Amino acid sequence: MxxxxxxxxxxxxxxxxxxxxxxxxxxxxxxxxxxxxxxxxxxxxxxxxxxxxxxxxxxxxxxxxxxxxxxxxxxxxxxxxxxxxxxxxxxxxxxxxxxxxxxxxxxxxxxxxxxxxxxxxxxxxxxxxxxxxxxxxxxxxxxxxxxxxxxxxxxxxxxxxxxxxxxxxxxxxxxxxxxxxxxxxxxxxxxxxxxxxxxxxxxxxLRSDLSMYRQILYEEFECHTCFYCGKSLKSKIHVDHFIPWSFVKEDRLYNFVLACPHCNTQKNNKLAPEKFVNGIVERNKVLIKESSRIDSIYRIDTNSYTDKTINNLYGYAIMNGFRSWDVSEFI
Ligand SMILES: [Zn+2]
Structure with a gap:
């Protein structure tokens, strides 16, 4: 056959x-x-x-x-x-x-x-x-x-x-x-x-409209400061793929953070320094625990996402040639 x-x-x-x-x-x-x-x-x-x-x-x-x-x-x-x-x-x-x-x-x-x-x-x-x-x-x-x-x-x-x-x-x-x-x-x-x-x-x-994720994080979960530098977010709020889009090729809530234009532009297509990994893992615990605030199609899928997902992705991105943004140069 x-x-x-x-x-x-x-x-x-x-x-x-x-x-x-x-x-x-x-x-x-x-x-x-x-x-x-x-x-x-x-x-x-x-x-x-x-x-x-x-x-x-x-x-x-x-x-x-x-x-x-x-x-x-x-x-x-x-x-x-x-x-x-x-x-x-x-x-x-x-x-x-x-x-x-x-x-x-x-x-x-x-x-x-x-x-x-x-x-x-x-x-x-x-x-x-x-x-x-x-x-x-x-x-x-x-x-x-x-x-x-x-x-x-x-x-x-x-x-x-x-x-x-x-x-x-x-x-x-x-x-x-x-x-x-x-x-x-x-x-x-x-x-x-x-x-x-x-x-x-x-x-x-590639999707260009990430406004839904901005709204979820800013409005529903009150992420009012830049994930990287901690400055308070004003009118221009960037939605950043923590593990770069060019590696993951998709949009999932667990991989989004809000950033100021300065940090987002500097980070660009690079990985964040490893010290930020814990922060997003902890943040995601809250998004999962309080998922009822979000429309079900945007929720983190706990059949595939675990506390190890970001760490695994980070390690695989490095194996695939991604480099980390040297945050000290810019902040
Ligand atoms: Zn910033």
């Missing part, structure tokens, strides 16, 4: 070294590996973006993975008009354009600005269609080494060895994935559309 048609699979229990896993990834990304549509790359991005959303058994729901997938493709297909398959439209293009038409907007709006009902409808349709093709296919392509899955329970469970490897090499894997995805899209789209293509891929899940 072809890999994509499998309804479930168990990861192989053979022990895998990091060099085995490097070799498997290299063959998945090799130019001799044939791709009809770009789904494999979109799916790998979705797995990498969700590495830190696993529960204690390293499980991810299809819904979590495909919400990243749907958001990314919504922006690539509708905002940038990028074809995802040679010749005819990829199925996902038909689905997303059909949903867009049914919403009745005059112009394309980014995924983040859609209503929750619309987002859920998109995610469901994308999951139903795309989970068919990608989950079993990558399972086979990875020689059954990355994860187990079941289309019945709609759960992916990472092989611990593959999971560790992906966390340690997240940034490099992401870059290779963007490179091969870009090459694929360049083949099936005009030159005009593929300008700045790697940025379009990288930023396909």
């Amino acid at each position: 072809a890999g994509w048609a499998l309804t479930e699979g168990e990861y192989s229990k053979i022990s895998l070294s990091d060099s085995d896993l490097s070799r498997i990834f290299a063959s998945i990304f090799s130019s001799s590996s044939k791709n009809t549509a770009s789904y494999k790359f979109g799916f790998i991005k979705s797995l990498l973006d969700n590495l830190y959303n696993v529960d204690s058994s390293l499980c991810l729901s299809f819904d979590t993975v495909f919400s990243t997938f749907a958001e990314s493709y919504w922006n690539l297909i509708l905002k940038y008009n990028l074809n995802q398959q040679s010749g005819k439209n990829a199925k996902i293009t038909t689905i997303l354009k059909g949903l867009f038409d049914s919403f009745g907007y005059d112009e394309v709006i980014p995924f983040e600005s859609l209503s929750n009902e619309q987002k859920l409808e998109i995610i469901k349709n994308v999951r139903v269609e795309c989970s068919k093709y990608v989950i079993g296919a990558l399972f086979e392509d990875s020689l059954q080494s990355f994860y187990s899955f079941s289309k019945k329970t709609k759960i992916i469970r990472f092989n611990p060895a593959a999971y560790q490897f992906m966390c340690k090499n997240k940034v490099m894997l992401e870059k290779v994935n963007y490179f091969e995805w870009s090459r694929f899209l360049e083949k099936v789209n005009s030159e005009e559309l593929t300008q700045a293509i790697s940025t379009k891929l990288d930023e396909s899940t």
Whole structure:
């Protein structure tokens, strides 16, 4: 049976070294590996973006993975008009354009600005269609080494060895994935559309409106001082990804702090000094304890977040080449 048609699979229990896993990834990304549509790359991005959303058994729901997938493709297909398959439209293009038409907007709006009902409808349709093709296919392509899955329970469970490897090499894997995805899209789209293509891929899940998080932290939890320098926050309040967005590639309440423009600009794409880690871990305990103040979609998901999450992310970000902001230079 072809890999994509499998309804479930168990990861192989053979022990895998990091060099085995490097070799498997290299063959998945090799130019001799044939791709009809770009789904494999979109799916790998979705797995990498969700590495830190696993529960204690390293499980991810299809819904979590495909919400990243749907958001990314919504922006690539509708905002940038990028074809995802040679010749005819990829199925996902038909689905997303059909949903867009049914919403009745005059112009394309980014995924983040859609209503929750619309987002859920998109995610469901994308999951139903795309989970068919990608989950079993990558399972086979990875020689059954990355994860187990079941289309019945709609759960992916990472092989611990593959999971560790992906966390340690997240940034490099992401870059290779963007490179091969870009090459694929360049083949099936005009030159005009593929300008700045790697940025379009990288930023396909970037949200610009973080005002909801500002409101939650400032209004609901009375965070009225800069997380870093402690000065009181006036009119310009920046919402900072404590672990940089360029590493985590997503927006979760547990990773946001409020900062003054000065500190936020200086910190930019770097890690905060390690001494701030405890502060955010303690702050998150309060956000969890008093979560009833917040709309449930913004709450910290305690199935995946634990007191160790920030520390783990911090360590993995360093392993992936992130440096810390030398706070003493600026404050
Ligand atoms: Zn500050």
